[in-house]
Amino acid sequence: MTEAPSAPGATTRGRERPASEPPCYGALDLGTNNCRLLIATPQGAGGGFRVIEAYSRIVRLGEGLGQSGRLSEAAMERAMAALKVSAEKLRRRRVLRLRAIATQACRMAENGPEFIDRVFDETGLRLQIIAPQEEARLSVAGCLNLIDRTADAALVVDVGGGSTELSWVDLRGAAPAGMPPLRAWLSVPIGVVTLAERFPEGETATETWFRAMVDTMKGEIAAFRRADELREIFDADRAHLIGTSGAITSLAGLHLDLRRYERSRVDGIWMTRNDCDIAAGRLLAITARERAEQPCIGPDRADLVLAGAAILQAVQELWPCSRVRVADRGLREGILLSLMSDRGGRRRRRRRGGSRSVGVQ
Structure with a gap:
């Protein structure tokens, strides 16, 4: 997960966010069928959050994967288009922390890691291919x-x-x-x-x-x-x-x-x-x-x-x-809750360790 807005051209580079501005957290889930983004701010002391933007697009990244073992060029282009929209939304909302994950299609595909690198080059988003066990745990947390x-x-x-x-x-x-x-x-x-x-x-x-x-x-x-x-x-x-x-x-x-x-x-x-x-x-x-x-x-x-x-x-x-x-609900909500539950500990570590820089990850 990133410490900073993992979107290209993030406007918070090199400075802390104003204290009066509520922090935004982002969860991006690139699955076999869908690309989903959720941006939210913490709400209340009970670990809840308020959604300020949601985006979902059916991209069928895994189309034909079972037969070829590879992500097709057409499927990657569909996913990339949705990821570019997501990156722009993250940039506009000036997201403080983001976790972006990829699941089964990228786990299975021979060219999955190559596609992850291409996503970073073209969007600035660093997707992490997560293991099935973590996918299950995050789904439970979200529900x-x-x-x-x-x-x-x-x-x-x-x-x-x-x-x-x-x-x-x-x-x-x-x-x-x-x-x-x-x-x-x-x-x-x-x-x-x-x-x-x-x-x-x-x-x-x-x-x-x-x-x-x-x-x-x-x-x-x-x-x-x-x-x-x-x-x-x-x-x-x-x-x-x-x-x-x-x-x-x-x-x-x-x-x-x-x-x-x-x-x-x-x-x-x-x-x-x-x-x-x-x-x-x-x-x-x-x-x-x-x-x-x-x-x-x-x-x-x-x-x-x-x-x-x-x-x-x-x-x-x-x-x-x-x-x-x-x-x-599910993966994205589980990611957001995980990011937000960790924010208190990170604030304490920053006070002990001094300031931090923010940039594209």
Whole structure:
């Protein structure tokens, strides 16, 4: 993570920010499907923050990666365009600290490190390719406020474009606030983009085609045994799921019959397992063009949303929960909370060590 505004031409170079000006923090997440940026200022003593700017663009960086093993030039150009927009927003907001991460597509791609260097050369943004374990931890941190502490366990499911992170959280005897124990985590190298590419839809979606996606995902999860100590809790329905991804929020929007996507109505909503099955069934019953016309799906996700529904169903069949909480939050929020929680210690270190310089990282 950077000490300074990691955007080209940052206007705070060489001087401290005025004390009267609230500090801005930035979190940038370049995934297999999306480029997402969140800029926020700390708010209150409880570790919260106020979002002052958010940006998201579907870039499909991992398109074709499963077949070629490389990021394509077209995919890199799409991602670079979004990253240049992000860099400009960071420059304009004069972000004090930024953490910019890249996930599965850059982890997998033979030319991932080369692309990271190119991003720095063209935008000044230094992306860090993070490990799956850290990706899972940050997703849980970003969803902490959505965990029902009256349950005995929770399973956070972060469905990305190129991978899915599952994090089993033990809530038995956990403190009413803060990070509860993470008993197990699993990163499956399958996300909505890779699954959709493995199972092209064809003319119409069918139950057989959808079932093949579900079974493929189940095959990746079923052999994982490190969370077995929590199995009894799930079997007794004393746990709940938290689902974070564009595909899952799209299912929630469909469930609510929203005429346009409204984050305030989707983030934190509880759905039953039956609600999820009904929403997936509605999507299976319509064409790809009709899915594209759904206001909470749109053309960019029309060919991916059923892959996301299949991943969620696979998890629900193996780790049954009657309740699912939908999260329109995750990695970026976890990054921001991590940056802001560290600001007190850094202020103390600066007082002991003197002034610091600020510049592009």
